[in-house]
Amino acid sequence: MWAELQGAVGIITGGAGAIGSETAAVFAEHGVTVAIADIVDPSPVVARINAADGRALGVQADMNDPDAVDRMVADVLEFSGGRIDFLINFAGLFNDVPRVPFWEIDLAMWDSVVESNVRTAFLATRAVSAPMRAAGHGRIVHVSSNTAAFGMGNFLHYTSAKAALVGMARSMARELGPFGIAVNAVGPGLVHTPAVVAAQEQKYLDQVVNGQCLHQPIVQRDIVDAVAFLVSPAARMVTGQTLLVNGGATMGSF
Numbered sequence: 001m002w003a004e005l006q007g008a009v010g011i012i013t014g015g016a017g018a019i020g021s022e023t024a025a026v027f028a029e030h031g032v033t034v035a036i037a038d039i040v041d042p043s044p045v046v047a048r049i050n051a052a053d054g055r056a057l058g059v060q061a062d063m064n065d066p067d068a069v070d071r072m073v074a075d076v077l078e079f080s081g082g083r084i085d086f087l088i089n090f091a092g093l094f095n096d097v098p099r100v101p102f103w104e105i106d107l108a109m110w111d112s113v114v115e116s117n118v119r120t121a122f123l124a125t126r127a128v129s130a131p132m133r134a135a136g137h138g139r140i141v142h143v144s145s146n147t148a149a150f151g152m153g154n155f156l157h158y159t160s161a162k163a164a165l166v167g168m169a170r171s172m173a174r175e176l177g178p179f180g181i182a183v184n185a186v187g188p189g190l191v192h193t194p195a196v197v198a199a200q201e202q203k204y205l206d207q208v209v210n211g212q213c214l215h216q217p218i219v220q221r222d223i224v225d226a227v228a229f230l231v232s233p234a235a236r237m238v239t240g241q242t243l244l245v246n247g248g249a250t251m252g253s254f
């Protein structure tokens with residue numbers, strides 16, 4: 001899988017975040033040219049990659065802004081000599097999203113969560129689909145969440161947004177398939193990023209781990225390997241699917 005990805009060019013939105021930055025770094029270690037697009041300055045991730053002799057372009061931009069998204073794709077095409085093989089949509093508010101009953105979600109909160117997770121993926125995929133359609137190949141991955149599968153309480157804005165990405169992957173897979181482009185989603189369980197570990201009580205973290213079939217914490221690298229599979233030739237005929245990377249947490253009760 002990793003050997004076949006060598007020389008590929010990919011865009012990682014939300015690439016300055018915990019899972020996105022790990023994805024960018026591991027892909028770069030394996031010879032992938034990565035473009036890191038984030039509303040937060042991605043230069044520390046670019047510096048980390050360059051220090052390890054990897055090739056990266058950082059683009060600080062709001063993926064909710066269609067013009068900024070189009071400019072980002074143009075910059076990547078210029079940097080890569082006209083090639084984009086894959087796009088992974090990690091961008092989205094998650095850590096600071098208030099967990100409240102849905103009747104306490106005001107419109108501003110709803111819009112910021114849904115737009116940062118759904119509109120960003122729509123805009124980035126729309127922009128990248130033009131060069132991919134012209135090239136006749138491409139791989140897209142939307143980063144959903146297993147909360148969409150089990151319907152997490154007090155998190156309706158987030159679960160609704162993440163469920164939308166599952167439907168978006170399926171519809172895009174249908175429309176882009178004839179152009180040789182595959183579109184899938186991943187649904188991580190609770191990933192023990194530094195922000196998650198800092199924000200959650202140990203009791204809650206243990207409870208989630210014990211609710212999985214596999215009683216080990218999910219870490220960033222688990223998501224990196226899943227998205228790598230989905231953008232690699234190993235997943236050639238996989239499209240319209242959602243791969244849950246959650247240790248079997250949503251298998252239902254026995």
Ligand SMILES: NC(=O)c1ccc[n+]([C@@H]2O[C@H](COP(=O)([O-])OP(=O)(O)OC[C@H]3O[C@@H](n4cnc5c(N)ncnc54)[C@H](O)[C@@H]3O)[C@@H](O)[C@H]2O)c1
Pocket residue numbers: 013014015016017018019020037038039040061062063064089090091092093094095116117120143144145146187188189190191192193195196
């Ligand atoms: N950590 C988890 O447990 C977990 C579980 C399931 C799904 N996810 C999803 O995985 C993705 C990454 O999560 P993370 O833990 O690394 O979170 P994170 O907050 O570290 O990363 C998200 C990144 O998205 C960026 N972003 C937000 N809005 C943006 C916009 N409009 N334009 C450009 N960039 C924008 C942020 O700046 C941030 O760098 C998120 O979509 C999250 O919902 C995370």
